[in-house]
Amino acid sequence: MTDRLAVSIKGVSKHFKAGVTALSGIDLDVRPREFVSLIGPSGCGKSTLLRIIGDLINPSEGVVEVNGKPAPQARRDHDYGIVFQEAVLYDWRTVAKNIALPLELLRWSRERRTRCVNEMLRLVDLEGFEDHHPWQLSGGMQQRVAIARALSFDPALLLMDEPFGALDEMTRERLNMELLRIWEASGSTIVFVTHSIPEAVFLSTRVVVMSPRPGQIADIVEIDLPYPRTADTREEPRFFELVTGVRERLAGRGAQVEPELAEDVP
Amino acid sequence: MTVALRQRAVDWGPPLAVFALGILAWQFLVVAFDVQEFLLPKPTEIAQTLWDERSSLWHAGIYTFKEALGGFALGSSMAILVALVFAAFRSLGTAFMPFAVAANAVPIIAFAPIMNNWFGLLNPFSKMAIAAVLCFFPVLITMLRGLTSVDPRAIELMRSYAAGQGSTFRRVRIPASLPHLFAGLKIASVLSMIGAIVGEYFGGPTTALGVTILNASAYTNFSLAWAGIVLASAFGILFYGAVALAERLTTSWDPSRRAFHAE
Numbered sequence: 001m002t003d004r005l006a007v008s009i010k011g012v013s014k015h016f017k018a019g020v021t022a023l024s025g026i027d028l029d030v031r032p033r034e035f036v037s038l039i040g041p042s043g044c045g046k047s048t049l050l051r052i053i054g055d056l057i058n059p060s061e062g063v064v065e066v067n068g069k070p071a072p073q074a075r076r077d078h079d080y081g082i083v084f085q086e087a088v089l090y091d092w093r094t095v096a097k098n099i100a101l102p103l104e105l106l107r108w109s110r111e112r113r114t115r116c117v118n119e120m121l122r123l124v125d126l127e128g129f130e131d132h133h134p135w136q137l138s139g140g141m142q143q144r145v146a147i148a149r150a151l152s153f154d155p156a157l158l159l160m161d162e163p164f165g166a167l168d169e170m171t172r173e174r175l176n177m178e179l180l181r182i183w184e185a186s187g188s189t190i191v192f193v194t195h196s197i198p199e200a201v202f203l204s205t206r207v208v209v210m211s212p213r214p215g216q217i218a219d220i221v222e223i224d225l226p227y228p229r230t231a232d233t234r235e236e237p238r239f240f241e242l243v244t245g246v247r248e249r250l251a252g253r254g255a256q257v258e259p260e261l262a263e264d265v266p
Numbered sequence: 267m268t269v270a271l272r273q274r275a276v277d278w279g280p281p282l283a284v285f286a287l288g289i290l291a292w293q294f295l296v297v298a299f300d301v302q303e304f305l306l307p308k309p310t311e312i313a314q315t316l317w318d319e320r321s322s323l324w325h326a327g328i329y330t331f332k333e334a335l336g337g338f339a340l341g342s343s344m345a346i347l348v349a350l351v352f353a354a355f356r357s358l359g360t361a362f363m364p365f366a367v368a369a370n371a372v373p374i375i376a377f378a379p380i381m382n383n384w385f386g387l388l389n390p391f392s393k394m395a396i397a398a399v400l401c402f403f404p405v406l407i408t409m410l411r412g413l414t415s416v417d418p419r420a421i422e423l424m425r426s427y428a429a430g431q432g433s434t435f436r437r438v439r440i441p442a443s444l445p446h447l448f449a450g451l452k453i454a455s456v457l458s459m460i461g462a463i464v465g466e467y468f469g470g471p472t473t474a475l476g477v478t479i480l481n482a483s484a485y486t487n488f489s490l491a492w493a494g495i496v497l498a499s500a501f502g503i504l505f506y507g508a509v510a511l512a513e514r515l516t517t518s519w520d521p522s523r524r525a526f527h528a529e
Contacts, residue, residue, distance in 0.1 A: 056422050101437065135521040
């Protein structure tokens with residue numbers, strides 16, 4: 001059971017009512033402790049695929065298993081945490097109570113919740129902000145609360161849908177490093193949706209390149225940069241080679257770098 | 267602290283000045299153009315009558331305010347309950363809401379004489395019933411909008427935590443609906459005073475404020491009629507203020523409030 005897959009996707013397709021095929025014939029395995037990014041142009045179905053893994057929507061065809069269980073069962077077992085592009089914090093709850101919300105639903109005792117919340121605040125570097133309300137925090141801080149909330153109940157799998165897409169570049173790069181630190185500390189598996197090529201390369205063990213109409217997996221790129229990755233990683237020649245490699249695969253195998261896709265970096 | 271006080275003075279200064287100037291202008295114009303008392307009494311005369319008749323006016327005001335309060339409590343709580351049911355069972359909501367919206371456009375106050383017949387002229391419940399029906403629709407509509415217009419991702423998150431419908435209502439939908447609910451309650455607080463007083467215009471005990479105003483104008487005691495109107499306005503404004511205060515205390519977290527106040 002030790003080599004049980006974190007996520008196993010077999011033959012998944014998704015058709016929407018309007019006759020749109022969002023996903024077609026997706027096969028993907030994610031091993032435990034992997035950091036897998038899904039990247040592709042708008043409309044390639046990467047967010048749809050993430051929602052199917054998280055049992056927020058059902059696939060039209062195919063099977064998704066999380067930790068060897070069907071996705072709905074994994075959801076009921078609290079096997080994964082979700083982070084969206086916006087923090088989606090509950091405005092009426094303080095930072096501490098936002099982080100504690102999943103724990104309340106798990107019926108943890110008050111002391112256990114408090115202990116966990118304090119640990120999470122330390123992990124995302126927000127100690128001293130526990131009694132603040134969301135409106136008192138910056139966008140980057142709100143997103144860190146959302147990450148803390150998703151990690152609070154120690155889910156084996158973290159699903160992230162463009163979590164840093166709404167942030168400025170500097171905040172984004174800092175949170176990228178924090179996320180890697182958190183990932184290494186927590187030992188969880190991450191499936192990460194992004195439209196930024198450098199972000200995908202910097203974070204991931206593997207980058208899944210998707211193509212649109214219908215959404216399919218075009219290629220998978222192994223990222224062989226060693227961990228821990230630092231600000232210097234972004235300067236290494238190998239980093240640029242991999243960024244170029246992913247960009248070429250996004251444009252179609254072997255094609256030249258297209259300026260539009262190069263502009264994709266915010 | 268002093269900065270906060272100064273800010274408060276800046277916020278309240280202009281409206282208070284407008285109020286004082288308005289009263290002064292009223293007094294001046296009535297004197298300058300020798301306006302007859304039956305058209306418009308002087309503010310000083312109204313104030314004198316308010317003081318002279320303070321005991322009977324106060325009791326009449328309290329009597330009528332109790333009717334308004336009872337109607338507000340009854341109508342609003344029914345509306346909140348129905349909104350919760352409609353939000354929980356969407357098909358029910360879709361079937362009934364068009365009628366609720368249509369009913370909200372009906373001049374419900376026209377039913378006041380009917381209510382007086384149903385429950386009895388002298389029974390305060392007849393006025394409470396009018397106030398309750400007036401309060402019901404705005405609260406129902408705003409509360410239901412609050413319960414159903416929650417960020418869909420907030421609901422998806424609850425789904426990802428395997429939360430049931432009850433838990434999602436208690437932890438997300440109901441708190442998220444509070445700012446909407448208070449918008450409805452503020453409208454209802456004003457409507458309940460109108461309902462009670464207009465209900466009394468169609469008949470009620472002589473101890474009621476609406477009947478006092480009606481009789482005073484019938485017997486050409488215009489300064490008493492105006493004193494009654496001033497008292498009714500004061501109760502209405504205080505009631506509205508109390509609801510607004512409750513709103514401030516319970517929804518200080520609401521970012522849209524912050525944005526508005528920051529302007």
